[in-house]
Amino acid sequence: MTLEFTLASARDALRSRRISSRELTQAHLASIAALDPKLHAFITVTPDLALAQADAADAALGRGEAGPLTGLPVAIKDVFCTKGVKTTAASKILEPFVPPYESTVTSNMLRDGAVFLGKLNLDEFAMGSATTNSAFGATINPWQRQDSDVALVPGGSSGGSAAAVASGMALAATGTDTGGSIRQPASYCGIVGIKPTYGRCSRYGIVAFASSLDQAGPFGRTVEDTAILLGSMAGHDPKDSTSVPRAVPDFVAAAKRGVKGLKIGVPREYRAEGMPAEIEALWAQGLDWLRQQGAEIVDVSLPHTKYGLATYYIVAPAEASSNLARYDGVRYGLRVPANDLKDLYEETRAAGFGKEVRRRILMGTYVLSAGYYDAYYLKAQKVRALILKDFTEVFTKVDALLTPTAPSAAFAIGENADDPVKMYLNDIFTVPASMAGVPGMSVPAGLDAHGLPLGLQVLGRHFDEETVFAVGAALEKAAGFTGLPQIRMGEGA
Amino acid sequence: MSYIIEGRTGPWELVIGLEVHAQVVSNAKLFSGASATYGGEPNAQVSFIDAGFPGMLPVINGECVAQAVRTGLGLNAEINLVSRFDRKNYFYADLPQGYQISQFAHPIVGKGIVDIELESGEVRHIGVTRLHLEQDAGKSMHDQHPAESFIDLNRAGVALMEIVSEPDMRSPEEAGAYLRKLRTILRYLGTCDGNMEEGSMRADVNVSVRKAGEEFRTRCEIKNVNSVRFVMQAIEVEARRQVEIWESGASVDQETRLYDPARSETRSMRSKEDAHDYRYFPDPDLLPLVIEQAWVDQLAAMLPELPDAKKARFISDYGIPAYDARVLVMEQASADFYETLAKGRDGKAASNWMLGDFFAGLNRLGKGIETSPISAATLGGLLDLIADATINGKIAKEVLEAMMETGESAAAIVEAKGLKQVTDTGAIDAAVDAVLAANPDKLAEYKSGKEKLFGFFVGQVMKAMAGKGNPALVNEAIKRKL
Amino acid sequence: MASSSSPLDPAVVRRIARLARIRLADEDVAQLQTELGSIIGWIEQLDEVDVSGVDPLANIGAASMTLRDDVVTDGDQVDAVLANAPARSGPFFTVPKVVE
Structure with missing residues (x-):
């Protein structure tokens, strides 16, 4: 029954007492019990906590005190610190870590009455595009090719979040997006995901990957669901200096605005060489849908966008190399005993970090080290300034941009694994918006030749998620995407 | 006048610069709400931010910024309305984040000047290169256990001002006078308590030697010297060491050294293998620190007289x-x-x-x-x-x-x-009369020209009056009677 | 920018691993040399971007920080601070003895 509900419809059912939060939560826990052994979307499931929260929610609903999320079972990417519940970032180095504090985003959701089912799998420290870099095993995409049951990746790094929501193990989920980690898995799993503007959600209590890029955002099965959840997650937080003091708009209302009179830009540089014809066709279809609903389509140029990915792979590893220095075996987490401090550091960090994380720490250390800083890091910061300028200029002409979310549908586990650069190319369309800090949403728009979902990406101005929601909802309406993954409750479960 | 070391090859001049770390007077730490006061129970003044827990973020304490601005004003220095924080990356047991947040490229305070006065009365102007804000590290204790060091993070994250001087000092005396003067200014401003024993003020001393008229030669940095006396001693000892090296035909290596007061020597601190590469870069958890000139003016108007x-x-x-x-x-x-x-x-x-x-x-x-x-x-x-x-x-x-x-x-x-002075001229006259009567021989001598006996009579009168006689009236009475 | 013709030599890989405090096995050095070398080769496409006169961008979003009040709001939580410690002695974290 879990897939019959959206976050919005479940909320209405709870408020009209057609169902209790306990029933809804039990149904989701049953889905997890049935599906997660196959999908491995969860690192930690917290059934007792969830049921206790559900009972509290039912009591609140009984008193007529319903908050925006009261009684709704959702799940949390395992980079959000949750007080008293293990938070691992899918890394061995944090495996034993139990935070004595709650992240601001999850605090906001608890304030609004949410029920937490557990903590979701990801690429270790959110570094990856396939959720194959988890120290606790890969997450499997609930979608399969029509002609094959080969296990596909759910995308990454928030692959556990996307898989859980797509398969009906949670009504919605949180994710984080540093270079595409919400939008790309949303596209691969046929659901909606939005990375809001940098500074919209607090980063307090989120295990950091790259501080100048990391943003939290929601996954849902509909645009409206992500609007509801983002409304709860977002908000200024004095505990995060980069959080911006702005009121949170009514995203749900914004999603109903329509696109009439909006100018939608088509950045010509996104027509990457070798883009599959079906993705190109879907993109054209998406533009057509918007035109039909009254939007004006405008060709635009983001000349530095093609350098986004290379810039990202300097800036993000540089920040990560510093952010991950705290995992040293002294105050929390894994420790490999040694006779001197240097050995303790080196052995602990060698044992605690997986290969991709190690690669990025070393890459980041390299680009910041004496003699290379100007050539790589400083240069990347200047190119980043040019990328931002591109977006700023384009947004004086158009209200939003439409692009494909990813250059392909979900690929098989093991594909792209031999060459890090090949893997990095999955983020080619999502990274530029991260570099510029603008909001971006992926909306499922169609299926590829193998029956796998493909998403379109909507980008908006800084702090104009409202327009992004409006455009996303228009695409959703036109696409009428009703596909369901093969691995879900009632099917193969 | 100038301080010189006489070597075998002739006189050597000293070149000295100081980097003073002064703990900012504030209630809370630079980037967390934990207490910045000295001497709490171990790890009791620690927030999860100070301990470098996952996802914890720094938020700057405005008072620490104000203190740095006040200090800059007190050092007659430029105040930079836009400054930035960088990360200085290195691993150490008492550095929980694996980096120190500091201001490397864009400090809050630029060039300033401190006037020092030497024993001779000569006044010298010592240039201040910059002042920046940074976090202190925690404390490692190595004497508590045979195989382990203990870590207390109470000091981790406390605000420090690093005040860097130009290499303008030429003698241990000047360095001592500079440090004392700096301490006086900070204490006047109330920006640092200047307590060197508790470590609220520590100095890194850069020393080199040269022959008159030469360019600077290689310097050594003596780390963490914690008293004026030790700074002066360390400079002297280190300068002599360098003179010996140069005069033996070898070269001084640029390195970090420690001063050992017990043995009156400096020694090398780190092996070459651990040569540092701090990989400074702007802290992405923080935005530029932008302050208003009007606020600086307001702080300036409220500065105490220096x-x-x-x-x-x-x-x-x-x-x-x-x-x-x-x-x-x-x-x-x-x-x-x-x-x-x-x-x-x-x-x-x-x-x-x-x-x-x-x-x-x-x-x-x-x-x-x-x-x-x-x-x-x-x-x-x-x-x-x-x-x-x-x-x-x-x-x-x-x-x-x-x-x-x-x-x-x-x-x-x-x-x-009953120590009131006697001004009653009658009483004084009586005392004078009595003294003159008791010393006829002295009176005769006086009258025959031995005038310095006047003092003798004053003494005797004062003694007779138990010291309470008004000296002027006593003098006058004696003069009159003689 | 660093010349793309200069390969990342093993000594550099070892040096950055030492800086990052990650122990590498000998066979890892060769592999990382290849992998990092190919990433570096790829990012050197930035060579073709003209950035003269461009100010580096470190942060997106707000232009400056808000200053916090100087009030003690945190601390007094020794147990919580030490609860996750892999090794401790009383109220202290412990590490293998550091010889200075």
């Missing part, structure tokens, strides 16, 4: 010698004490009494000005009794001693001990 200005004012307003003024302004407390004492009284007499018998009395009691048994007003009472001739200077010394012991007012002691 020692140089106060000294000049003491000299002109109270007519005291420069030396007295310099000693009086060294500590805000003594300057304040003096000013209360001198107000409405003879400034010169006030400084004489304060720097003389009063300070001597404090010394004897082992007390400082803050713990003085008598207040400035009480001491002023003594000066008033001298001024209105209730007591004479000699008796006053005796009264002050009693005041320091009992804390009582001068008037009460004079009253109780």
Whole structure:
């Protein structure tokens, strides 16, 4: 029954007492019990906590005190610190870590009455595009090719979040997006995901990957669901200096605005060489849908966008190399005993970090080290300034941009694994918006030749998620995407 | 005048620069809400931010910024309205984040100047290169266990100001005077308590030597020296070491060294293998620190009078010698004490009494000005009794001693001990007559020309009057009767 | 920018691993040399971007920081601070003895 509900419809059912939060939560826990052994979307499931929260929610609903999320079972990417519940970032180095504090985003959701089912799998420290870099095993995409049951990746790094929501193990989920980690898995799993503007959600209590890029955002099965959840997650937080003091708009209302009179830009540089014809066709279809609903389509140029990915792979590893220095075996987490401090550091960090994380720490250390800083890091910061300028200029002409979310549908586990650069190319369309800090949403728009979902990406101005929601909802309406993954409750479960 | 080391190959000049780390006076830490006070229970003044927990973020304490600005103003320095924080990356057990947040490329305070006065009275201008804000590290204790070091993070994250001087000093004396002057300024401003024993002020000392007229030679940095005396000693010892190396035909290596006061030597701190590469880059958890000129002006308007200005004012307003003024302004407390004492009284007499018998009395009691048994007003009472001739200077010394012991007012002691000066000319005349009558031989000698016996008669009269005779009246009476 | 013709030599890989405090096995050095080398080769496409006169961008979003009040709001939580410690002695974290 879990897939019959959206976050919005479940909320209405709870408020009209057609169902209790306990029933809804039990149904989701049953889905997890049935599906997660196959999908491995969860690192930690917290059934007792969830049921206790559900009972509290039912009591609140009984008193007529319903908050925006009261009684709704959702799940949390395992980079959000949750007080008293293990938070691992899918890394061995944090495996034993139990935070004595709650992240601001999850605090906001608890304030609004949410029920937490557990903590979701990801690429270790959110570094990856396939959720194959988890120290606790890969997450499997609930979608399969029509002609094959080969296990596909759910995308990454928030692959556990996307898989859980797509398969009906949670009504919605949180994710984080540093270079595409919400939008790309949303596209691969046929659901909606939005990375809001940098500074919209607090980063307090989120295990950091790259501080100048990391943003939290929601996954849902509909645009409206992500609007509801983002409304709860977002908000200024004095505990995060980069959080911006702005009121949170009514995203749900914004999603109903329509696109009439909006100018939608088509950045010509996104027509990457070798883009599959079906993705190109879907993109054209998406533009057509918007035109039909009254939007004006405008060709635009983001000349530095093609350098986004290379810039990202300097800036993000540089920040990560510093952010991950705290995992040293002294105050929390894994420790490999040694006779001197240097050995303790080196052995602990060698044992605690997986290969991709190690690669990025070393890459980041390299680009910041004496003699290379100007050539790589400083240069990347200047190119980043040019990328931002591109977006700023384009947004004086158009209200939003439409692009494909990813250059392909979900690929098989093991594909792209031999060459890090090949893997990095999955983020080619999502990274530029991260570099510029603008909001971006992926909306499922169609299926590829193998029956796998493909998403379109909507980008908006800084702090104009409202327009992004409006455009996303228009695409959703036109696409009428009703596909369901093969691995879900009632099917193969 | 200049300080020189005589080597075998001739005289060597010293070049000295200081990097002073001064702990900012604030309630809370630079980037967390944990207490910044000294001496809490181990790890009790630690937030999860200070301990570098996952997802914890720094948020800057505005008062620490204000303190840095006040200090910059006190050092006559440029205030940078836009500054930035960088991360200095290195691993150490008491550095929880694996980096120190500091201001590397864009400090909050730029070039400034500190005037120092040497024993000779010569004034020298020492350039300040910059002042920046940064976090302190925690504390490692190595003597608690045979195989382990213990880590206390109470100090981790406390705000420090690093004040970097130009290589403008040329002798240990200048370095000592600079450090003392800096300490005085910081204490006046209330931006650092200057307590070197508790580590709230520490200096890294850069030393090199050269022949007259040469460019700078390679310098060594002596880390974490924690007293003025040790700074001066370390400079001397290190300079001699360098002279020996150069004169042996070898070269000084640029390195970090430690001063060992017990053995009176400096020694190398780190092996080459661990050569540092701090990988500074802008801290992405923080935004630029932007302050308004109007706010700087407001802070400037509220600055206390600083020692140089106060000294000049003491000299002109109270007519005291420069030396007295310099000693009086060294500590805000003594300057304040003096000013209360001198107000409405003879400034010169006030400084004489304060720097003389009063300070001597404090010394004897082992007390400082803050713990003085008598207040400035009480001491002023003594000066008033001298001024209105209730007591004479000699008796006053005796009264002050009693005041320091009992804390009582001068008037009460004079009253109780009956030390009031005798101004009754009848009584004085009687005493003079008695002395002259008792010493006919001396009187004869005096009259035959031995005029220096005058002093003898004064002494005898004062003795007969138990010291209480008004000296002027006694003198006058003797003169008349002789 | 660093010349793309200069390969990332093993000594550099070892040096950055030492800086990052990650122990590498000998066979890892060769592999990382290849992998990092190919990433570096790829990012050197930035060579073709003209950035003269461009100010580096470190942060997106707000232009400056808000200053916090100087109030003690945190601390006094020794147990919580030490609860996750892999090794401790009383109220202290412990590490193998550091010889200075």
